[in-house]
Amino acid sequence: MFSDTDISMMENALRLAALGRFSTSPNPRVGCVIAHGSQIVGQGFHVKAGEPHAEVHALRQAGEMAQGATAFVTLEPCSHYGRTPPCAEALLRSGVTRVVAAMRDPNPLVAGKGLVLLESAGIKTECGLLESEARELNRGFLSRIERRRPFVRLKCAVSLDGKTALSDSSSFWITGEEARADVQVLRAESCAVLTGIGTVLADNPQLNVRTFVTLRQPTRIVLDSHLRLPPNSHLVTDGQSPTFIATLERNEDRLHPYRKHAHVRILMPSETAGGKIDLNSLLHLLADEGIGELMVEAGSRLASAFLAEDLADEIVLYRSPKILGGGSGLFCLPENRAALSATPLWTPVSSEILGHDIKTVFRKNDNAF
Numbered sequence: 284m285f286s287d288t289d290i291s292m293m294e295n296a297l298r299l300a301a302l303g304r305f306s307t308s309p310n311p312r313v314g315c316v317i318a319h320g321s322q323i324v325g326q327g328f329h330v331k332a333g334e335p336h337a338e339v340h341a342l343r344q345a346g347e348m349a350q351g352a353t354a355f356v357t358l359e360p361c362s363h364y365g366r367t368p369p370c371a372e373a374l375l376r377s378g379v380t381r382v383v384a385a386m387r388d389p390n391p392l393v394a395g396k397g398l399v400l401l402e403s404a405g406i407k408t409e410c411g412l413l414e415s416e417a418r419e420l421n422r423g424f425l426s427r428i429e430r431r432r433p434f435v436r437l438k439c440a441v442s443l444d445g446k447t448a449l450s451d452s453s454s455f456w457i458t459g460e461e462a463r464a465d466v467q468v469l470r471a472e473s474c475a476v477l478t479g480i481g482t483v484l485a486d487n488p489q490l491n492v493r494t495f496v497t498l499r500q501p502t503r504i505v506l507d508s509h510l511r512l513p514p515n516s517h518l519v520t521d522g523q524s525p526t527f528i529a530t531l532e533r534n535e536d537r538l539h540p541y542r543k544h545a546h547v548r549i550l551m552p553s554e555t556a557g558g559k560i561d562l563n564s565l566l567h568l569l570a571d572e573g574i575g576e577l578m579v580e581a582g583s584r585l586a587s588a589f590l591a592e593d594l595a596d597e598i599v600l601y602r603s604p605k606i607l608g609g610g611s612g613l614f615c616l617p618e619n620r621a622a623l624s625a626t627p628l629w630t631p632v633s634s635e636i637l638g639h640d641i642k643t644v645f646r647k648n649d650n651a652f
C-alpha cells in the first residue's frame with residue numbers, strides 16, 4: 284500500500300513534527316510534507332498552540348505546486364473550527380489529490396472526520412503509515428485524550444550502590460553536568476514537572492529550564508496535602524510559568540496568599556482513606572488542565588507512590604559511578620519476592636553514557652503509550 288518514497292516522505296514529516304517538541308503543548312506535535320513523488324514542494328510543523336497548524340505552513344509554501352500533490356501528515360488533519368480554521372478544508376481547497384496520515388486523531392472532535400471529509404470530496408486518503416513512530420512522538424497528548432491522564436515519567440538518580448541520598452539528607456548532586464543538562468531537555472519537553480512538598484522545603488527549586496532558551500516553560504506542580512509551601516518560595520514568587528498547588532486544604536483563608544498570584548492555581552484532588560492526595564484523581568485533574576507529558580522529579584516516597592498505584596509509564600534512571608554507602612534506596616516499596624521469578628514489568632528501551640553517568644530508559648511492558 285505504501286511505497287518507499289511514501290515512507291521517506293512520512294519520515295520527513297515526523298522529523299519536522301519533532302521540531303515542535305518543546306513548544307506545542309497542550310497541542311500535539313505535527314509535521315506535514317507536500318510532495319510530487321520525492322520532490323518536496325512544501326513542508327511545515329506546528330510550533331505553538333494558537334498558531335497555524337503544520338498543514339497550513341506546508342500549503343503556504345507549496346502554493347500552486349500543491350495541485351495534484353500528495354500531503355503527508357503525522358496526524359489526521361483537523362476538521363473542526365478551533366483557534367484556527369480546519370486543515371481538512373484547507374487541503375481540499377489546495378488541489379492535493381492524495382492525503383496520507385500516520386494516524387487518526389483520537390480527539391473526539393476529529394476522530395476520523397477529517398479523513399472522511401477529504402475522502403467524500405474525492406481525495407484519496409490513507410492512514411497508518413509509521414503509526415507507532417507517530418504515537419511515540421505524541422504519547423503525552425494521546426494519553427491525555429485516550430486515558431484522561433498524563434503520560435507519567437519518573438526521573439530518578441542513584442549512586443552505583445543504588446542510594447539516592449546521604450543519611451543526613453543534605454541536598455547534593457549525585458550525577459554530573461551532562462546528566463543534569465539532559466534533565467533540562469526532558470523538562471523542556473514535558474508539559475509539567477511535578478514534585479513533593481518535601482523536596483520544595485529542602486531545596487526551594489525553580490523547576491524550570493535554565494540551560495537553553497525555550498518558547499514555553501513547563502508548568503510546575505507541587506503536591507502539598509497540608510499547604511506547607513512557603514509563600515516566599517520560588518514556585519510562588521516567580522511567575523515565569525504556571526504553578527499548580529495540589530492540596531487537601533480547603534480553608535479559603537489559608538489558600539488566599541497563594542491565590543493572589545496570577546500564575547498560581549490551586550488543584551483540589553480527592554483524599555485517600557489514608558489522608559493522602561489521591562494520585563488517580565490528581566492525574567485526571569491534570570489531564571483536564573491540558574497536561575499530557577508529566578515528569579515526576581520527586582523523592583523516594585512520592586516516586587514509590589506512583590509505582591505502587593501503577594501510575595508510572597516510564598522510568599528515566601541516571602546512575603552515577605559514585606559509591607555513597609549508607610543512605611536510602613531508590614524506591615521504598617514492600618518486598619516482592621514473586622518479582623524474582625515473574626516476567627519483568629519494565630523493559631529497558633535505551634541506554635547511553637552521559638559524561639561519567641549512565642542513563643537508562645525503562646518502559647512499562649503492557650503499555651501502549
Ligand SMILES: [Zn+2]
Pocket residue numbers: 336337338360361368369370371
Ligand atoms: Zn489542523
